Amino acid sequence: MADIIDGKAIAAEIRQDIAADTQALIAQGITPGLAVVLVGEDPASRVYVSMKEKACAAAGIYSVEHKLAAETSEADLLKLITNLNDDTDIDGILVQLPLPEHIDESKVLEAIDPTKDVDGFHPYNVGRLMTGNPLFQPCTPYGVMKMLEHHGVDLNGKEVVVVGRSNIVGKPVALMCLAENATVTICHSRTVDLPQKVAAADVVIAAVGRPEMIKGDWIKKGAIVIDVGVNRVGEKKLVGDVDFKAASENAAAITPVPGGVGPMTITMLLYNTIVSAKRRAAQ
Numbered sequence: 001m002a003d004i005i006d007g008k009a010i011a012a013e014i015r016q017d018i019a020a021d022t023q024a025l026i027a028q029g030i031t032p033g034l035a036v037v038l039v040g041e042d043p044a045s046r047v048y049v050s051m052k053e054k055a056c057a058a059a060g061i062y063s064v065e066h067k068l069a070a071e072t073s074e075a076d077l078l079k080l081i082t083n084l085n086d087d088t089d090i091d092g093i094l095v096q097l098p099l100p101e102h103i104d105e106s107k108v109l110e111a112i113d114p115t116k117d118v119d120g121f122h123p124y125n126v127g128r129l130m131t132g133n134p135l136f137q138p139c140t141p142y143g144v145m146k147m148l149e150h151h152g153v154d155l156n157g158k159e160v161v162v163v164g165r166s167n168i169v170g171k172p173v174a175l176m177c178l179a180e181n182a183t184v185t186i187c188h189s190r191t192v193d194l195p196q197k198v199a200a201a202d203v204v205i206a207a208v209g210r211p212e213m214i215k216g217d218w219i220k221k222g223a224i225v226i227d228v229g230v231n232r233v234g235e236k237k238l239v240g241d242v243d244f245k246a247a248s249e250n251a252a253a254i255t256p257v258p259g260g261v262g263p264m265t266i267t268m269l270l271y272n273t274i275v276s277a278k279r280r281a282a283q
C-alpha cells in the first residue's frame, strides 16, 4: 500500500511559517495585502474565493475581495486592475479564472503588474520561469513541488511524466521538474499509447481534468503519483484524475483528492503574497 502524501498537513505546516512571517512583517509596518477579483457568479469560483479569504484571515494577511457582476465590461475590469497596481497596500493581485466569454483573458492577465502577479500567469513571469530565474511561481505547480520536497523525493535524473499541457499546471510543472534535473515527458489528448508512457514514469503528475482517467495498472511499482485533478462527480463527490484505489496498489506514494494538491494551491498563493510583501519591505 502506498504512503499518502497529505496535502492538508503539509499546507498547515507551511501556513504556520507564513503566519509567523506575516507577524514579522507587520512588526516592520508592512501588512501583506492580497486583492482577489471575481467576475460573475460561478459557484465553484465563489467557493475557492471564500477559501482564499479564510486562509488569508487565519494567517493575518489583509485581503480585499472585488466581486464584479458577470456583465462587467473588460474596460471596467482593466480599470480596477490599474487601481490595484497603484495601491500601495496591495502586494498580490489574483483574478479568478475562468473569466466570462466577453472578456479577453490574456489582456487582463497582461494588465497585472508582474511584481504583484502572485498567480505567476503574466507572460513576463512565464518567461522568467522558463529561463530559470522565476519571480513568482504559479501556485498549483509550486504546491506540487513542495509536496515532492516534503516527501523527500529527489527528482535528479528521474523520469517524470506530466499528463496535461495547460498553461496553469502542465507546462509550468514540467519546467519546474526540468529545473530539478528530471527527464520530463508531457503527454496530452493526442499522445499515442498513454498507458505505456505513464508506465515508464518514476513520478506521474496528472493534470487533465478527467475523472479517474489514469488507471491503477498503468502505474509502475514504486512510482510517486501526484493527482492535480479536482473533478466533481454528481452532487458532492470530488475525485482526481487518477483511479486512487487501484493506483495505491502500485505506487510508493500518492496524493489524495480532496486533501492533496488543492490545499497546497491556496497555501502557495499566501506564500507568494508574503514573498511580494517582503520585497516591498526591502525597498
Ligand SMILES: Nc1nc(=O)c2c([nH]1)NC[C@@H]1CN(c3ccc(C(=O)N[C@@H](CCC(=O)O)C(=O)O)cc3)C=[N+]21
Binding pocket: 047, 048, 051, 094, 095, 096, 097, 098, 119, 139, 140, 230, 238, 257, 258, 259, 260, 261, 262, 263, 264, 265, 266
Ligand atoms: N486565478 C486563478 N488562480 C487559481 O489558483 C485558480 C483559479 N484562478 N481558478 C480556479 C482554480 C482552482 N483552484 C483550486 C484551489 C483550491 C482547491 C482546493 O483546496 N480543493 C480542496 C477541496 C475543496 C472543495 O471541496 O471543493 C481539496 O482538493 O482538498 C481546488 C482548486 C484554484 N484555481
